Amino acid sequence: MSTPSLQSFNTFGLVVEAEELVSIASTDDLKKLHDSQAWAQRQLHILGGGSNVLLTQNLSGLVLLNRIQGKKEVYRDEQVVHIEFGGGEIWHEAVTWAVAQGFGGLENMSLIPGTVGAAPIQNIGAYGVELKDRFVYLDAFDLDSGETRRFLKNECEFGYRDSIFKSWAKGRFFITQVCLELQLHPEVNLRYGDISGVLEQWGIAHPSIADVSRAVIHIRQSKLPDPAVLGNCGSFFKNPVIPETQFEELKARYPEAKSFPAGEGYIKVPAGWLIEHAGWKGHRAGAVGVHEKQALVLVNYGGAKGSEVLQLARDIQADILDRYGIALEMEVNAW
Numbered sequence: 001m002s003t004p005s006l007q008s009f010n011t012f013g014l015v016v017e018a019e020e021l022v023s024i025a026s027t028d029d030l031k032k033l034h035d036s037q038a039w040a041q042r043q044l045h046i047l048g049g050g051s052n053v054l055l056t057q058n059l060s061g062l063v064l065l066n067r068i069q070g071k072k073e074v075y076r077d078e079q080v081v082h083i084e085f086g087g088g089e090i091w092h093e094a095v096t097w098a099v100a101q102g103f104g105g106l107e108n109m110s111l112i113p114g115t116v117g118a119a120p121i122q123n124i125g126a127y128g129v130e131l132k133d134r135f136v137y138l139d140a141f142d143l144d145s146g147e148t149r150r151f152l153k154n155e156c157e158f159g160y161r162d163s164i165f166k167s168w169a170k171g172r173f174f175i176t177q178v179c180l181e182l183q184l185h186p187e188v189n190l191r192y193g194d195i196s197g198v199l200e201q202w203g204i205a206h207p208s209i210a211d212v213s214r215a216v217i218h219i220r221q222s223k224l225p226d227p228a229v230l231g232n233c234g235s236f237f238k239n240p241v242i243p244e245t246q247f248e249e250l251k252a253r254y255p256e257a258k259s260f261p262a263g264e265g266y267i268k269v270p271a272g273w274l275i276e277h278a279g280w281k282g283h284r285a286g287a288v289g290v291h292e293k294q295a296l297v298l299v300n301y302g303g304a305k306g307s308e309v310l311q312l313a314r315d316i317q318a319d320i321l322d323r324y325g326i327a328l329e330m331e332v333n334a335w
């Protein structure tokens with residue numbers, strides 16, 4: 001049991017207190033706690049790196065901090081290796097480790113903050129790759145029954161920033177291990193974003209996975225605010241997916257509207273474009289604001305309250321609905 005301040009445990013840097021904060025280093029720690037008095041009838045909150053939570057109030061009950069470490073090779077053939085990572089491993093460190101081993105598949109997801117155990121929750125993704133593309137299974141501790149359970153890929157129902165851990169299984173399972181399939185003869189994926197442009201600028205014609213990782217880090221650092229400098233949670237809203245017919249109406253009104261295909265009959269509209277087009281980019285209200293370079297990122301300029309960030313998010317949602325008839329869904333988990 002340790003200090004109850006959560007300020008350094010959330011990347012928004014919000015000042016919030018936990019009634020009790022417990023560091024979990026193993027499944028055994030969870031079992032012991034589950035059988036103890038400390039557990040009984042208490043509200044439970046699972047926290048990894050705090051890079052996708054908006055803390056709007058002090059937290060009663062137990063905050064379980066995932067610090068389960070470890071990497072274990074559990075399978076290998078000619079083509080792939082399966083590595084089981086402890087859920088408390090830092091995601092970017094896992095990526096860096098894989099790249100150093102020459103194991104391909106994670107490099108496009110370099111520098112995403114947070115822990116490995118949280119990665120399946122919203123099926124993290126960046127630069128054309130999602131967690132589900134590398135996922136084999138996860139192990140989780142059922143906070144209700146105290147049993148451990150393995151979830152295979154098809155059971156997780158991964159979607160765009162979505163999985164069962166955001167619906168019926170939300171808050172019930174503590175993810176302790178995640179097993180990923182990595183390539184022994186990696187093929188780099190340069191199709192998305194500015195990766196190939198950056199590599200070309202650097203004069204790299206035949207990039208390795210390490211080159212791709214460096215390019216992704218370079219792009220991300222130039223586009224996104226560093227939470228250590230300016231509190232934020234990355235993309236605050238999901239990119240809305242709307243029916244093609246609705247997009248045609250939007251395009252008729254705003255020919256400059258941006259879009260991506262999103263499966264038959266559907267179009268994904270960048271939330272950042274909608275927010276910027278509506279004039280919110282760079283908007284500031286006291287200690288909270290919309291980042292001046294990236295409209296999808298809400299920021300804490302220092303001393304903001306979670307409720308103020310939430311209010312700004314609601315104002316943006318109402319305005320976007322009013323202007324474009326599109327409902328923005330929060331990607332960040334508000335507590």
Ligand SMILES: Cc1cc2nc3c(=O)[nH]c(=O)nc-3n(C[C@H](O)[C@H](O)[C@H](O)COP(=O)(O)OP(=O)(O)OC[C@H]3O[C@@H](n4cnc5c(N)ncnc54)[C@H](O)[C@@H]3O)c2cc1C
Binds near residue numbers: 046
């Ligand atoms: C600057 C910045 C850039 C980002 N860029 C991206 C990006 O490119 N792509 C992307 O997908 N995301 C991105 N994110 C969001 C964030 O990094 C991911 O969602 C990440 O997976 C969150 O990990 P975490 O450990 O910080 O989770 P937390 O914020 O601690 O938790 C998030 C949610 O998951 C639950 N949870 C956490 N760990 C567990 C566990 N072990 N078992 C069960 N539930 C758990 C929590 O209860 C909470 O509901 C970005 C965030 C920031 C700050």
